[in-house]
Amino acid sequence: MTAVAEIMDYDELLERFDPVLGLEVHVELSTATKMFCGCATDFGAEPNTQVCPVCLGMPGALPVVNGTAVESAIRIGLALNCRVAEWCRFARKNYFYPDMPKNFQTSQYDEPIVFDGYLDVVLDDGETFRVEIERAHMEEDTGKSMHVGGAAGRIHGAEHTLMDYNRAGVPLIEIVTKPIVGAGERAPEVARAYVTALRDLLRSMRVSDVRMDQGSLRCDANVSLSPKGSAEFGTRTETKNVNSLRSVERAVRYEMRRHAGVLTAGGTIVQETRHFDESTASTSAGRPKETAEDYRYFPEPDLVPIAPSNEWIEQLRETLPELPWERRKRVQQDWQLSDEELRDLVNAGALDLVAATVDAGASPAEARSWWVAYLSQQANTQGVELEALAITPEQVARVIELVSEGKLTHKLARQVVDGVLAGKGDPDEVVATEGIEVVSDDSALQAAVDEALAAQPDVADKIRGGKVQAAGAVVGAVMKATQGQADAKRVRELVLAACGQ
Ligand code: ADP
Ligand code: MG
Ligand code: ZN
Helix, strand or coil, rough: CCCCHHHHHHHHHHHHHEEEEEEEEEECCCCCEECCCCHHHHCCCCCCCCCCCCCCCCCCCCCCCHHHHHHHHHHHHHHHHCCCCECCCEEEECCCCCCCCCCCCCCCCCCCCCEEEEEECCCCCCCCEEEEEEEEEEEECEEEEEEEEEEEHCCCCCCCCEEEECCCCCEEEEEEEEECCHHHCCCCCCCCHHHHHHHHHHHHHHCCCCHHHCCCCCEEEEEEECCCCCCCCCEEEEEEEEEHHHHHHHHHHHHHHHHHHHHCCCCCCCCCCEEEEECCCCEEEEEEEHHHHCCCCCCCCCCCEEEHHHHHHHHHHCCCCHHHHHHHHHHHHHCCCCCHHHHHHHHHCCCCHHHHHCCCCHHHHHHHHHHHHHHHHHHHHHHHCHHHHCHHHHHHHHHHHHCCCCCHHHHHHHHHHHHHCCCCCCCCHHHHCCCCCCCCHHHHHHHHHHHHHHCCCCCHHHHHHCCHHHHHHHHHHHHCCCCEECCCCHHHHHHHHCCCC
């Protein structure tokens, strides 16, 4: 029996090893039809209602390539600074699995449509890390298995399995990085930042809805360790099922620590797939890794090769939208942000939301302040992404408008936002039903001001003697007494007037 190696402390492993990463990202394209047939691709349809002889692998059924999918693949390649193959083919990757009725996956092997690119990734501190892209190739998705009767939908202990072939044949692009070296302690962060940057890029291009939770963007994380300073790569493991950005980071970190423990205890790393478990943030062994030979790849005889002309490639380049890094640059200029402000905005995942709030009429500074500060805190407390909060950019813009019209103080505005988040309706409805309004009625305020001055006679004397800065303490007391409903500017005027200033 071999001793179970300890998971090594992160800092300790960094003293002994250098990590190497390899990220494989599968993206489901949001084309209307499948890769090789005319079936629809809508997510969540009744099982087996979007199928035909081609995607069910019936004998004699012949595939036809989806032109839009090829265009998307080329456009993705161009956005990733790749070269486009002058000529390439599809290949059959042969293996049996019940979710794949043809018994082979139509993919690309040694002739990917695009290759040799890079993506510059912005890290949390604003630094840029270049991730080199090995290739991106076209393939098709498999169907979905539902294991019934076992725990948590796993195959172990299941009584039977149901098959849904709606997803079989949906176009996929697999984007594979070159080995990522030199990330050191930041390797888990680089992995997360890369997948984030890729997701944002693909979203801006509208080629996929890039939902990790729905599987339209999936990441496999390869990790190996080399002894510190050695240029030779160690044996890698490939962690599957990493279905959130946070999990990408956690899976890489865990595998680094596990490898270090095994290697330091004198053990060897087995090249295998691993399964990431969200609840324990750890991985468990999957299957030993096949080699390419096992798949008996051969060129697909039923499909013609693809030979994109330069003219077509240039036309596709023209269709690229403003890409995320270009947009960030423009926004920084338009809104006059410092590098740090831009970084905070991007890190908060608030760029789209702020832009939409500005489009709805708010000033960039106010919009940014709401999303990056107060609303980010609320999202954090609720444990959800910023965009999942129950408030729209239009509603935030309306709150900002109410403040600028003097109908809400900042404190009241937060109450209104809380009401919207709690599902109590639009800002105007919350204001009406909760009776939230600024007290600017002088007679009501005057009484509170007199009371506050009487309670702090020494401060009142200072103000009378010309120290107008001292008024802040009295204004604060009045705001407190009126539960933030007072108009602070008006209170200050009343305080000064009462002291003859
Ligand atoms: P597979 O068919 O096994 O999935 P791929 O070539 O599709 O292989 O992907 C392997 C990924 O792992 C690539 O991103 C590659 O750069 C990366 N990689 C290769 N060797 C190593 C290694 N020793 N350590 C970490 N990553 C590696
Ligand atoms: Mg692969
Ligand atoms: Zn079909």
